[in-house]
Amino acid sequence: MALLRDLGNTLGRWTGRPVAHVDKDSGDPDARRVRTAAEAADWATVRDVLDARPESEDRTGLLWAVGEVAGTERWIADIVEAEPQDPLPRLVAAVRHINWAWEARTAARASQVSREQFQLFHDRLATAESWLYEVAEREPGWTSPWYGLQVTGRGLQVERKVALRRFEATVRRDPHHLGAHQQRLQQVCDKWGGSHEEMHAFARASAFAAPGGTFLGQLVAVAHLEHWLALDSGPDSRYIRRPEVVASLNEAADHSIRHPDFVRGRGWLQVHNTFAMAFSLAGDVASARECFRATEGRVTEFPWYYLNGSAPAKAYKECRSSTGG
Secondary structure, X not given: OHHHHHHHHHHHHHHOOOOOEEOOOOOOHHHHHHHHHHHOOOHHHHHHHHHHOOHHHOOHHHHHHHHOOOOHHHHHHHHHHHOOOOHHHXXXXXXXXXXXXXXXXXXXXXXXXXXXXXXXXXXXXXXXXXXXXXXXXXXXXXXHHHHHHHHHHHHHOOOHHHHHHHHHHHHHHOOOXXXXXXXXXXXXXXXXXXXXXXXXXXXXXXXXXXXXXOHHHHHHHHHHHHHHHHOOOOHHHHHHOOHHHHHHHHHHHHHOOOOOXXXXXXOHHHHHHHHHHHHHHHOOHHHHHHHHHHHOOEEOHHHHOOOOOOOHHHHHHHHHHHHOO
């Protein structure tokens, strides 16, 4: 595999562009390490990696790397039982149950999901909620349990006031938490009971209330992609190519990825991929090319699975080629 990757990179240099490949961990080696440990049911290493990433530095990405590993629900249950006073195993178990719930539901439309699947989906989310509330009570300064409750709340379709309180609880602990804002954006989308107007207003307010250089400018791009996705073929292209949409994307990029205070910290790769897709669909070739070059061929599954759920790297390559990036 390493030989193939080296060969691919060499070919990429010959063509003047890096070979596109999905970077599941967005360049975070700790995510790869903790996922490998979870696959081996190595709790000692999982704990070490999680303990080394304080809540103040957003460890939700690492928790989700563990939670995505099938079978984690079996061995983490033993740890929860063996360490009843420790909140960390409960937090890991809760995140695994969130992912496990969505595995039961699948990505199919609601009309194609069976009653039994929905019941399992809700049962696993309810179990996750109980653990998340326990962790939040034991560790009131932690952000992760409240972020998890945003996710479970959307799946369980909690009341709008409850959903808002969970978002507010998350950002009180970490005001510029990108994941929390992404979850809230989904909550106010038209497809989840909100509206395009509410979604765009939230995205802009969050992005421009934050200091220049934060990742929250991505919200503006995501909102335009969600709006584009909600439209039929034809109207979708006309929408995202509107001059005011292109101007909005550039304004958000100026306040985030182009700002002199922007730092390539954890999560930067997804932000650039999102702007790359939005600019390419909007027909802003120069801006798209700038973003594609910044990613150096590293593809994040979001947002490219909107274009090709089974092959996000293929969607990336097609859009990159259209811009000459």
